[in-house]
Amino acid sequence: MGKSKVLTNEPLIKIVGMKKYFPLKKTRLFQREILTVKANDGVDLVIHKGETLGLVGESGCGKSTLGRVLLQLYPLTSGKIIYYGYTLEDYSPRYLFKEINSLKASRLKYEKYSKQIQAIEAKMASQKNNPAFQEQVKNNEQEIAKLKAECNQIASDCRSQFGTFFASNNMRAIKQAIKMDALIYKNKEKVAQLELKQVKLEQDLEKAKKIKNVKAEADVAALKKQLENADLNLIADLNKKLSIAERKAQHHVIAVDIDIRETQKKINLINDDTQRFIARIKSLLEKPIELNTEIVAKLVERKQQHFVREKRIKQLQDFNLFTKEKAMISRLNKKIEKLINKAANVTGAFILSDDIAGISDTLFKNIDALHTIQMNKEEITLLEVKKFKIEQKIADDKGTYTDFQKDVFQERIEKINQKLANLHAENEQLTEKTKQLTQEIKEANAKLSDHPMYEELEAKKEKGLDLSRLTGEEMRRLRQDMQLIFQDPYSSLNPRLTVGQIIGEGLKAHDVESKTKDNYQDMILKVMDKCGLAPYMLHRYPHQFSGGQRQRIGIARALAVNPKFIVCDEAVSALDVSIQSQIINLLEDLRDQENLTYLFISHDLSVIKHISDRIGVMYLGQIVELGNSEEIYRRPLHPYTKALISAIPTTDQGPKQRIFLEGDIPSNVFPPSGCKFRTRCPLARKECAQRVPEFREVEPGRFVACHFYEETETLRPS
Template sequence: MRTRRSEGMENKKVLISLRNLKKYFPIKRISFVGKPLILRANDGISLDIYEGETIGIVGESGCGKSTLGRVLLQLYPQTAGTTMYYGRRIDELAPKYVADTLKYLPRYIKKCRKAEQVFHQLDEECRAKGDEAPFSLIEKRNNAKSDWETKLSDVVKIAGGFIVSDNLREVSKALLKQYSVDAELFKCQQSILDMQVRLTTAEEKNDAKTVARLQQQIAQLEEKANALRSEREVLQGKLAPMKDQCRQHPDFEKYESQKDEGIDLSRLTNKEVRFLRQDLQLIFQDPYSSLNPRMTVGQIIGEGLIAHGTYKQGTKSLQDYVLKVMGDCDLAPYMLHRYPHQFSGGQRQRIGIARALAMQPKFIVCDEAVSALDVSIQSQIINLLQELKEQQNLTYMFISHDLSVVKYI
């Protein structure tokens, strides 16, 4: 499997960063006590994907291209490594793994030190045996190093230079207070968005009483959000003296520079991953089986919008938005109430693209999106994807086994 990326991306912002990503599938067990045989679909992949670029993943069938795309989107849980997403800041989402890390900060640091000791012990064994070191020992050493780096990274990205503090419990307590404010602010902002959707629906129905009530509730929630932002600034000010004390440690700057505002997708709960689905979308390879035959085009495109609460079902604003997305993908308005079997392969793939774009994503995995289409239709779909990328500043991972297609896009 090889990668090809757009040129001139050095000064762009990193959107997704993979470090030592692994995905193993168990095949079978030889015995009840022995370890199961595994298939290493992805093994130690490190990669940066920049905002606004198209990165091509090319390779022969069965090499793990599609698995990489699905693991990146957390459709498959990854075996090891980190997948950092920078489309949103960690304090915007306030994921639960942050609270868990901060609550048990001393315990996590103890695990890091233990993993470091295991690695150094195995490393010394390998050095002692030199060229005669068996492959199994070298692999064990490399896995131990990866485990140590991942455990350390999980803590440092959240706590930064605070991990060198002599009073980790006090640090943990202070950072947890800040996290609780972030979590409450996230809930408040989600409530405001939900109220705004309901307000739009009420305005369409000319329900003046409901409109007035919702406007009042939104104003109250916005006041609460502003108060929480002010409280967060106060808490940050209280953390400053603690950070100044830690600066005296020689390793403080090293760890502080590794603090990360990105979101580790591999550590999110199912509910948190579902929330980010609107940012991370997938265009499937097969335009036939990927569409529900019992749903119309309008229902297919609008399904995700309704599920995420962006629009209410049956509203005029939803239909207007779906028609706009269809127009962007060269689908005529009269196709709104048609079913998938009434379309050609190229038209069905346009529906799949419209479904992904409707969520206004930041990153799309195109999993061999044109391999099932005729050559003439392939060029139309590729040109459409290029146009949409330029209009909406999209980032693509384009998976294919056709070198000419990857080179073109």
């Protein structure tokens, strides 16, 4: 299997802070904020040459979007995608010309800011030596001392009147204490009202008890009186009446009693509250103080006086210590740093050169020459193919062409030869020129090597192509290197084209045939053969094939243009299991034969495990774990990875050991704060909601985004 091959660590694609947000329509006409679906939210990833990187995650986690953004089918929202298939100089994209042109302007700005810094520093130095300034500083110091003394006096007044706490400058705590005090006052009022109510209720209770007794006694007396002459029926009737009267009286007593108890409960609650406020104030103050409106107004006035003096002290200190000037210098330094970093990204340390005009000119000429050489080479290939075809016609001639036609052919060949000679001559000249220019560039670079920032800036120079900065045409040319295999083999093939036409489309679009001089049909047959398609299928239409064969056509179409990198977006998900294994084996064989690099996107963990060298696990637009596939399966470090792996079906006997995740994947319009997985994570705690876990290398080659990844091992199936 392909996995046994030795992998290099040479990067082919580097993704830095990649974000892809899809804007949503406004739900209200005057809605200010436009909501976005955060399909990819800060992805950092390096794909190495010759590896298969598997991307796995639930539906909607942003895997396919990542693949499409990589191929620039969707524009980036922010971040960078660097492709190392070509060097910056070889491909010489438009933005490189732009960067070289802006080098002079950047250098001018750099000088302007540096001069401004020098001017400020010179002004500070001259002021320091100026007697008038020194006099002013002295006066300021005296004023500062006086103001500080006044501040101390105010603080001491406050301390003696309101306690040490109120002498402090912690206005927030003071305000809190004042607020608590007001609440205590309100509580006291409430308690007084409730106590009044309670007294009234107790009186009611007494009354009710009395009524009950009087009534009962009266009833008993009446009963005794009537009993002497009454018959049995009357006695029973009187007893019944007595019982009702007693129950009514009893009921009233109980109701009042409940009311009293409830009021008591309320009083207790308010008293508890008051105790809490008092305790809080006690913790703020050294000793509790009775505040009232008058005292608070006095306190605020004193504090205001303190504040005005402190402000003035700061002004004077700023003047004496050049605070504003120093802040200005720091701002300018930041601007310089930004400028230098931007320039260094493309041209290394050249922004430091004193002869910026000269070096910009040399760099520009060199890139221009390299660009022309490339263009000429492409034209030479086209002309040679043209010439070859005419020569073939003459060679294959069996007397069908007249002498006149043969002369025309000859004339064309001569013209082509002439053009070729010119182009070769121009390229030779330009090659000589670039050699010379490269030498000049090297020398200019060597001159800068003593500069303290040289190493740092040279290290920042990016050698690959920034895909998001390429023009449409540049990206179109580069697509020959980067292909896509689609998920659905049914809808991804044009039903009106034959297999030959489908595979040949890319060859025509990228002029592969003319570049290689091979016959168009031979190339199609060759690639069909590689993908296990018989030659007789060339003129058939997609509907005449099974799902597996159609996917082979899709693979052949991607492979026809000799790509370096292929995104396989759920390439086997629509196929049944036996066909899946055939296609996976085919992809592995092709990868080894053609030295391809795959980004294999799938939600099927067993497929990913089988084909990938490394695996990236995605959740809600972010990669949460990345590492060697064997390692990830053996010892997952992220709780989400562990849950996913536990869900892989096995043929083992006995009950399935699985970690179940609660709930659904959250919305990526309003993702959870902190760690996006926290709403479903069995290990989640308070910190997970407050801090976004950093995606960091925790072991060599092993990256994870979890605060508590060491505890993942403790997770057990439920």
